[in-house]
């Protein structure tokens with residue numbers, strides 16, 4: 346289910362559109378990086394009226410990326426409409442891990458980007474890795490619309506529905522990389538998030554249930570049936586959630602590893618489907634063979 350986001354009132358433009366006036370307006374509205382934001386707005390707007398409207402939307406609290414209509418991720422501009430989750434820079438670490446784990450280039454790796462939001466992760470992996478067979482899915486129609494734009498540009502497919510449900514069954518047992526940056530904020534902590542997330546991103550994109558790991562539990566339970574032998578599930582988690590997240594992955598029959606990037610405050614857990622005979626998972630090898 347998707348949730349309606351609150352309407353953001355857009356006051357009539359009140360400013361003269363000079364760089365100094367824009368900086369002053371943004372600073373007065375509490376934007377810490379007023380100079381940088383002013384430059385981005387002024388270089389993105391196609392007219393003075395459009396710039397003035399963008400400044401007022403930003404001053405009213407809309408995330409900068411929603412005002413601009415794009416977010417930078419792994420050096421590429423991803424389309425982000427208001428109401429879609431803005432890809433975080435720390436998540437670039439997850440993409441780097443995935444690029445590192447992608448199998449060698451003698452065949453096209455199959456990649457699923459589950460809970461894809463704008464589709465930024467799969468697109469960035471396609472850019473980093475070269476040719477991939479990319480399939481992205483999300484439940485939220487706004488996310489799916491953005492993802493169709495971004496993922497379509499690198500030749501991928503986008504589906505709408507609950508987790509794995511909309512994906513083609515032909516992918517079962519064949520997936521090399523399963524990206525799953527699922528919601529992982531504990532329900533009680535959603536209210537503590539900055540307003541840009543709490544007010545302007547859908548709760549569906551943030552709320553991971555009581556301990557933040559409910560969506561992950563569902564993904565991990567189904568992941569072995571979709572992964573190829575030696576395929577990898579990758580997801581981000583909070584540092585305080587790592588112990589439980591690792592146990593969830595291991596209980597699903599995947600081999601967990603944890604990687605951290607201190608600079609970006611990012612923690613990525615990988616669950617790898619064992620390839621060795623004798624470690625096959627119930628119901629998985631049959632799917633892979635079919």
Ligand SMILES: C[S@@+](CC[C@H](N)C(=O)[O-])C[C@H]1O[C@@H](n2cnc3c(N)ncnc32)[C@H](O)[C@@H]1O
Nearest residue numbers: 430432460461462483484485507508526528550
């Ligand atoms: C934290 S956001 C991440 C989006 C994107 N992967 C990224 O990192 O920019 C989580 C996404 O999961 C989607 N989502 C939540 N529950 C879902 C479900 N049951 N099935 C499919 N998508 C879901 C939300 O709509 C949201 O786009």
